[in-house]
Amino acid sequence: MYNKIFDRKVDDIGLQTxxxxxxxxxxxxxxxxxxSGETGAKLKVYHDTCVRCGLCASACHYYVSHDNDPSYxxxxxxxxxISILLDKKGKVGPDFIYQCAQIxxxxxxxxxxxxxxxxxxxxxxxxxxxxxxxxHKLGVTPQYLQDTAHSHSATMNQMWVKDDEWTDSLLWxxxxxxxxxxxxxxxxxxxxxxxxxxxxxxxxxxxxxLIYQAGAILHEAGVNWTMPSMPGWDNxxxxxxxxxxxxxxxLKRIHFESAQKLHSKKxxxxxxxxxxxxxxxxxxxxLGWKDYPVEVVHSxxxxxxxxxxxxxxxxxxxxxxxxxxxxxxxxRGRGLMNELRYVVSEICESYIEMQxxxxxxxxxxxxxxxxxxxxxxxxxxxxxxxxxxxxxxxAAEQGVKxxxxxxxxxxxxxxxxxxxxxxxxDLKFLGDIIYANMVKTKAVEx
Amino acid sequence: MQNTNxxxxxxxxxxxxxxxxxxxxxxxxxxxVSPDGEKVACVACTAPAEFAMCVNGxxxxxxxxxxxxxxxxxxxxxxxxxxxxxxxxxYVDGETWEEGYGFAWDxxxxxxxxxxxVQQDMRYGMAVDGKLWDNLFENGNNFCLSxxxxxxxxxxxxxxxxxxxxxxxxxxxxxxxxxxxxxxDLVMNVYNPTFSPDSKSVACEVRTSLYEYSIAVDGKKWxxxxxxxxxxxFNPVSGAVVAPVRIGGKWGLAENNxxxxxxxxxxxxxxxxxxxxxxxxxxxxxxxEFTLVKNDAPWSVSAAVVYDVAVSPDGQRAAxxxxxxxxxxxxxxxxxxxxxxxxMIWRPVFSADSANCAARVDMGSKQTIMVxxxxxxxxxxxxxxxxxxxxxxxxxxxxxxxxxxxxxVADVSEFK
Numbered sequence: 001m002y003n004k005i006f007d008r009k010v011d012d013i014g015l016q017t018x019x020x021x022x023x024x025x026x027x028x029x030x031x032x033x034x035x036s037g038e039t040g041a042k043l044k045v046y047h048d049t050c051v052r053c054g055l056c057a058s059a060c061h062y063y064v065s066h067d068n069d070p071s072y073x074x075x076x077x078x079x080x081x082i083s084i085l086l087d088k089k090g091k092v093g094p095d096f097i098y099q100c101a102q103i104x105x106x107x108x109x110x111x112x113x114x115x116x117x118x119x120x121x122x123x124x125x126x127x128x129x130x131x132x133x134x135x136h137k138l139g140v141t142p143q144y145l146q147d148t149a150h151s152h153s154a155t156m157n158q159m160w161v162k163d164d165e166w167t168d169s170l171l172w173x174x175x176x177x178x179x180x181x182x183x184x185x186x187x188x189x190x191x192x193x194x195x196x197x198x199x200x201x202x203x204x205x206x207x208x209x210l211i212y213q214a215g216a217i218l219h220e221a222g223v224n225w226t227m228p229s230m231p232g233w234d235n236x237x238x239x240x241x242x243x244x245x246x247x248x249x250x251l252k253r254i255h256f257e258s259a260q261k262l263h264s265k266k267x268x269x270x271x272x273x274x275x276x277x278x279x280x281x282x283x284x285x286x287l288g289w290k291d292y293p294v295e296v297v298h299s300x301x302x303x304x305x306x307x308x309x310x311x312x313x314x315x316x317x318x319x320x321x322x323x324x325x326x327x328x329x330x331x332r333g334r335g336l337m338n339e340l341r342y343v344v345s346e347i348c349e350s351y352i353e354m355q356x357x358x359x360x361x362x363x364x365x366x367x368x369x370x371x372x373x374x375x376x377x378x379x380x381x382x383x384x385x386x387x388x389x390x391x392x393x394x395a396a397e398q399g400v401k402x403x404x405x406x407x408x409x410x411x412x413x414x415x416x417x418x419x420x421x422x423x424x425x426d427l428k429f430l431g432d433i434i435y436a437n438m439v440k441t442k443a444v445e446x
Numbered sequence: 447m448q449n450t451n452x453x454x455x456x457x458x459x460x461x462x463x464x465x466x467x468x469x470x471x472x473x474x475x476x477x478x479v480s481p482d483g484e485k486v487a488c489v490a491c492t493a494p495a496e497f498a499m500c501v502n503g504x505x506x507x508x509x510x511x512x513x514x515x516x517x518x519x520x521x522x523x524x525x526x527x528x529x530x531x532x533x534x535x536x537y538v539d540g541e542t543w544e545e546g547y548g549f550a551w552d553x554x555x556x557x558x559x560x561x562x563x564v565q566q567d568m569r570y571g572m573a574v575d576g577k578l579w580d581n582l583f584e585n586g587n588n589f590c591l592s593x594x595x596x597x598x599x600x601x602x603x604x605x606x607x608x609x610x611x612x613x614x615x616x617x618x619x620x621x622x623x624x625x626x627x628x629x630x631d632l633v634m635n636v637y638n639p640t641f642s643p644d645s646k647s648v649a650c651e652v653r654t655s656l657y658e659y660s661i662a663v664d665g666k667k668w669x670x671x672x673x674x675x676x677x678x679x680f681n682p683v684s685g686a687v688v689a690p691v692r693i694g695g696k697w698g699l700a701e702n703n704x705x706x707x708x709x710x711x712x713x714x715x716x717x718x719x720x721x722x723x724x725x726x727x728x729x730x731x732x733x734x735e736f737t738l739v740k741n742d743a744p745w746s747v748s749a750a751v752v753y754d755v756a757v758s759p760d761g762q763r764a765a766x767x768x769x770x771x772x773x774x775x776x777x778x779x780x781x782x783x784x785x786x787x788x789x790m791i792w793r794p795v796f797s798a799d800s801a802n803c804a805a806r807v808d809m810g811s812k813q814t815i816m817v818x819x820x821x822x823x824x825x826x827x828x829x830x831x832x833x834x835x836x837x838x839x840x841x842x843x844x845x846x847x848x849x850x851x852x853x854x855v856a857d858v859s860e861f862k
Contacts, residue, residue, distance in 0.1 A: 014612060037695060139656060147610040153635050153653065154603070154620065155587065163587050164549035164565040171512065175495075182494065183473055188514055190476055192790065192808065192828070229515055229551055231587065244656065246674050246692075250637075260753055263790050288713035290734030293751040293769060374610075 006071075006080065006099045012376045015101050018140030019094035027097060030137050031090030039130055046122045047086060050075060056124065059117040061362045062107050065386035072384070074114040074124040077103050081131045101140045104131035106377045107384065109370050110241070111328040111363035129243070136243030144374025148238040151201070153247050156254050157234035158372075159201035167229050169204035173212045177219075180443050184219045186211070189262060190226035196264035196294075197227050198255065200236035200272045200408055207408075213435035214270060217303075220442055221311035225268075232258025235269050237278035241369025245286050252283030259294045266295035268302045271429045273329035273407035274367055281333065298330050300406050303430055304339040307346045313439040318402070320350035322428075323395040325414060326361035327407035335359075344404055347433050352398050354391050362387050364405070366413025381413060382420045388413075389421035402426045404433070447759050447798070448520060448833055453482040453842070455835045459854040462486075464503030468849070474500060479830040480518045483844040483853040487524050489513045499526065499537070506540060513537070519555035527551065527562075536562055536576070543576035552589050559595030563587075571626055572598040579626030586623070588637055592645035599624045599648045601636035622650050622665060630665025638677035642685065649678040649687045661689045661703070668703035676715045683723035690714040690727070699725070699742070707742045714739075716753070720761025728752050728766070738764050738778065745781040752778060754793035758800035765794035765803050777805050777816070784819035792831065797838035802858055804832040804841055815843050817861040826852065 035043070057063045057073035070076045081100040084092060112125040135141060141149070148158045155161060161169075167188065174186040187193065197218065203210050218225045227233060232254040239247035256279075259267050269276060276298050284292045297305075306312040324344055330336045337358040344351050354361065365385035370377065392403065392414075403418075403425050405411055411427055418425050464486060467474060471490040478487045490500040497513040499506040501524065516526035526537045533546030536553070538560055550573075552563040561574045569582030572589055574596075585603035592598070605619040618632030622639055635653035642648070649663045658671035661678050674692030681688060681701070691700045691709070698709030699717065707714070713730035720726070729739040735748035738755065749768035757764045765779035774787035777794055790808035797803070804817045812825035815832045826845035833842040841861070843854040 017613065137657060143610055143612055146612045147615075150612060150615045150634075154585070154615075162565070162570070162585055163551055163563065164570075167514075167551055168549060171514070178494070183491070185475070187476070246657075246659070249674070257753070263792060265790060288730040288733060288736070289751060291750055291771070291773070293753075295773065 009098065010102060010106070010376050010380065012102075012142050012373075014141050014143035014146050015098050018101070018135075018138065019098045022094040022097060022138060022140070024091065024093060027092060027094070027138060028090035031085050031092075031134055034130065034134050034137060035086070035090075038133065043082075043127065043130055046127055047078070047083065049120050050078065050122055051120070053119065055117050055119060056114040056122075059114040061113075061365060061387040062384040065384050072107065074108075077108055078124060078127055082127050085131075085134065097135065097138055097140050100131050101135040101142070104128045104135065105142050105145060106370055106373050106380050108368065109328070109363045109365055110368035112332055113328070113360070113363065116332070116359060132241065132243035133245065134243070141242050142373040142377065144376075145238060145242050145369050145372045148372050149242040149244050149247060152237070152239050152251055156231035156251065157201040158236050158238050159205040161201055161204055161234075163231065166204055166231075166233060169208055170211065170227060173208055173215060177212050177215055181216060181219055181440075182444060183442070184215060186215050187226045188229045192263045193224050193226040194265050195223050195225035196259040196262060196267045197225055197270070198233055198235040198259075198267055199270040200275055201234045202408060203270065210270065210429065210431060213431045216435050216440075217306070217312060217431065217438065220438060220440060221306050223311070226262055226264060228258045228262060230258065235267075235275040235279055236272065237275060237283060238369055238372050240278050240282055241274070241372070248278065248283045249286045252279060253287055255279065256284070256293045264294065266297055268297050269299060271299045271406040271408065271431060273327035273333075274369075274409055277329040277333050298334065298336060299430065300330060300336045300340050300343060303343045303434060307343060312434060314347055314434075314437050315439045316437050318348040318433045318437055320348050321352045321398070321400050322348050322350075322402040322404050323352050323354045323392075323400045324357065325354065325364065325403055325405040325410055326358055327405065327410050328361075328363050328367055330407065331361065332359045340406065343430055347430070347437065348404075351404075352395055352400050354395050362391055364388060364407075364410040364413030364417070366409045366416070367407075371409055371412045378416065381416060385413070385417055386421075388417050389423065392418065392423050392425060393421070396423060396425055400425070402428055404428050404430060406430050448481060448795075450482070450833050450842075451836050453833075453835075454484070455840050455842075455855055457840065457855045457857065459852060462503070462851045463849055464500075464851060465849065466503040467500035467505050470505055471500070477828070477846055477851070478516055478518055478524070479844045479851075480522045480524070481520060481831070481833060482522060483830075483842055485518070485522070485524065486851050487516060487518070489516060489526075499524070499540070508542075515551070515553065517553065519560070521555065521558060523555065523560065525553050525555065525560055527553070536560065536573075543573075545573070545576055545578065547573070554589065554591040555595065556591050556593055557595030559591070561589075561591045561595070561598055563589040563600070570602065571623070572600060574598060579623075581623070581626045581628075583623065583628075588639060588650075590639040590641065590648075592641035593643055594645045597625055597641060597645050597648075599639040599641065599650070601639070601650070602628060604628050604632060616656065618654075622648070622652075622662065624648055630662055631667070640678060640680070642680040643682045647680070647685070649680065649689075651675050651677060651689070661687060661700075663687050668700075670703050672700075679717050679719060681719050681723055682721060683719075688717060688719075688725065690717065697729075699727070716755055718755070718757060720757060722761050724761050726755065726757050726764050728755060736768075738766055740764070745778075747778065747781055747783065749776065749778060754791075756794045756796055756803070758796040758803075759798055760800040763796065763800055763803070765796070765805075767791045767793065775807075777803075777819070779803060784816065795832055795834065797834035798836055799838040802834060802838055804834065806830070806832060813845075815841065817841055817858055820861040822856060822861055
């Protein structure tokens, strides 16, 4: 009965092999262990309070993009997953766990837009996280997401970057940068620096130019900064999204302790969203820290500071109009919408707001670990985010040619959306524009 | 405990400018000061893509393509990594090891030995004083050197693995390697190997499934799995292995797989033994509050964050860096705080008689040294780690003001 409407199963080795190993007894035991030991009153209140008013539905890009199919609504996803686990007290079969996993891992980005639309303040994202936690403890996780979690556990970064490869990448970028800035350094293990700069795994692996750009900006601004030569440099956290909270805690511990070891006054994080949530909201708290143990600043805030204090000046502004994509975890999660607009207004000639925007913005559909679920679920993201394509197309029709998105996952998701829906837009990080157009007093003349 | 015998403890101060290197360099990097304060070293860029080590103002004769991660060890040896002709070498006090590597990192030293993690031909292992492990591995991390500097250990990947082979990984491709030999079962993960005080045994964290963690000693796992463990430590008196373990969402302490501190802490880590066998650790008795705990008895004061623990030589006192809920740093000691809060504090240091404690503090733009909660009456651009004389009566202050290096031997009574 419970999976009657679930007609969109996607084949995934991780999910299938996972459920092949399950027994009803193991499912029941695990589900009830999580409910009794980890969720407490919070889950029960959220679940029991929902009156199925449906106001959350139009908040979800999956619902909107699937022509208002109620099975994609936040409340609908709850009723297809955790409601049944609660009602049946875990007495469900392996096929149902597959359904739960697919919905929670690939049809919800944990973007929490729905929370803004719930008159009762129910956090459906939290409930989907509980489903993921149960699936993790049952060993039913999408293959590629699990692979990134394994990478985290073995290397303390999400891209299987080995210890030597990390430092080698930094030295390579430093060497490249010295053609432009002859005395530029990426200071390694500098004790007592004002800023510890951390990035996510894909930067040394695929997007090394972002490290170059960050180095150039920090150098030009005269910031006293450092990067670590040892693990802890990766602030990202796919274990948080796979439901492996123990590994999430281990990752955040090494990240913060890396900065503590170097006595850095603050961590400045690159342009990533989910990692920000992991360090200031979830990983730190799992470890018992109410606050973060080292000051944490997102790039948006940091760039705003550099521009406000005149440490970075723009030689020319990027030709507009551009539009702004507000990443869920730093906007809804952290409230940096005004700082983001300040930075964009300082570095671009003009911008046109995407509609809806700021805390009401639609997610990129890549966050929440969904893009890390890999190729099997790419179409889930494409079909599930027609809403984003419509937003982008509307901006393009007003003359926008460039989208600014200060988040790695958003870049991955938006690149796919732009290509899939043939929108013909360029995508930029803030750092791309600042680096390219700032006054470079310390560079050699061309 | 730093051995400060034989250092110059003549009261007074010495100022030096070490300007020679500057004249022959495009830039100088950060200063590093030897424990006894007699040597000041930094990396000098002498020309594009040319670097030399500068010690007390004198440029080294050899020029390298790169020099990274210089530091003085507790014995006062200056070590760094240097690159030449696409190979990396270990530099120790002006000499480089004969053998070069594809890459080298994570310098360690103990007992007069220097060790490093090494990648050679995309295989991973360790080298001690220039001697490489006989076996290298697919990957390696969590490198460890024994207290006497004679033995090494690391987490190593024994089996190759293809892209996204999640079940092969879960079956176990990692192991503990000791002196280059993989020991024990293949597991998902190995973390934080640590040697016994006599360097004969090694314990580590192991992760045997997605959800099961335990401790392995010399390759043999404890019989119980936990849903979390942190780094183990050896009791120097009994030889027992003690590790924090997570049970039912709370942390306790297990010794040889028997619970000795009940799991009641929100957090418990960084346990360490005194010479007498007492256990100090950092704990969180309630969510968001951290403090120090001795033998399962937490202090009554707490802070938002506590780390960088120092235990006095007699084992009776402890001090740590605490970050308050106001995000300012304080010294937590003897179940209270020193007066004042700071932008940053470095690990406190005890005197040999355990009576005095010193710490380097940062006020924002200036730094100074505090002893027993009282500041030295002078501030500097930068301070380095303080040290006490063997009789505990004097404090060595090493500092920088601009380009001037200052070495001061002050009496404890001068801190007011």
